[in-house]
Amino acid sequence: MTGTELHQNHKVSVEQRFDWAEFVARYWDRRPVLYKSVRPAPFQEDEVFQAALRATRAPDPHLIPSHTQFAVGRLQQTSPGQWLPRAADATFRGYAKRLTTSADEVREDGYALIVHAFHGFHAAQWERERAFLAGLWEQVGLPTTGAITTLFHGTYEHTPVGVHKDRFATFLFALQGRKRMRFWTHRPWTHAATTVLDYEPYLAASFTAEVEPGDLLYWPASHYHVGESVGRSMATSVNVGVPRENHRAVYDLDDLLVEHDARSLMDPDAGLARLSAAAAPLSVPDPASVGLPPVFEQALVEFGTYTEASRMRDRAVVQSLRTWTAGGLRPAPPPEQPHPLSDEVVVRATAPVLWGESEGARVCAVNGHAVTTALDAECVRRMLRLLDGPGVAVRDLLAALPEDSVTTGTDETLPASRPGARRLLEILESFRGVARL
Incomplete structure (x- = not known):
């Protein structure tokens, strides 16, 4: 193929040459496009597996990390058990082989591993992703609250959340296997639901694009979508989402006041750990005591410090510099351990x-x-x-x-x-x- 061709129902353009300026002029916030064999690739299979290993290390042996989802068929798992990647698996293929040979339900219903905040777990991968997206930021500007990165891996029939729409324009980078994305330009159902798992009644209004390793697929935030496996083979992809719709001031405030890591991004309660524990009884006297309960008094004092003008100016400087140097990808991978530097180095x-x-x-x-x-x-x-x-x-x-x-x-x-x-x-x-x- 040369030039531009249309893919499946004349809805998705297919391009052989990738250029950010041309992409923004023709497709950004407009319509989906599939780029074949994008080089240089922003993600490498071995790095992605190593990042998945680090991301899924469960600090609690009884709970899957808050930024990780694992499902067998439509059933979300809450305990790590045998489900998460292990170093002995060596690759995604080794991981898939272990699951399919050891669990009957995986063979029958398929599995899905989804890791959110994925760019924060491997420094070299983060640098490669940042370098790739720099071309987009030159065209459209750096998103103030940053892009999101999500790993999708498995043999699932379709994305566990079903057909949905979010506030992000999405770039899907295909690493392994074949995957189909199904799109609707408008919400295909009329009842009050944000997602639909059984979407067969709405297939006629949809259109699709299939990706294979090395491909890049883009779709705008306006599109409803669902990911599907092609056959029962394993597929691995990494999605990068750029916020485009439904922005709220609270996102900027949260970004200014809270220094997030991968866990706190997906678990709002994790931020409470920054406050010291406030002892409180399980019941209150009758009539209630005068004044605020200790936990509310503590929160009021803590937030009161943010009214100090000099502190907020300093905080704004720090967060601005972090945002610019992260290139739209925060939280960044954590620092390494500092080592002494002698004079002759x-x-x-x-x-x-x-x-x-x-x-x-x-x-x-x-x-x-x-x-x-x-x-x-x-x-x-x-x-x-x-x-x-x-x-x-x-x-x-x-x-x-x-x-x-x-x-x-x-x-x-x-x-x-x-x-x-x-x-x-x-x-x-x-x-x-x-x-x-």
């Missing part, structure tokens, strides 16, 4: 390090993470300028700094001294923004 920046001013300090950010230093602006500029070169010894980066400084650090701010600057470099390295040569 040669280092350089491996990703753009952005910085900004906060109340009496400077904030440096890279790869979605931020650190605060008491170094003055000129020192920060000098360090970053040297790091942007071919390589510089740590001693040369620190040469202009005193061994000690009158400006001491705090629990959140590194001191303006040689040891403080060295620690800054070590932390930037743990963010994967500085590398040793």
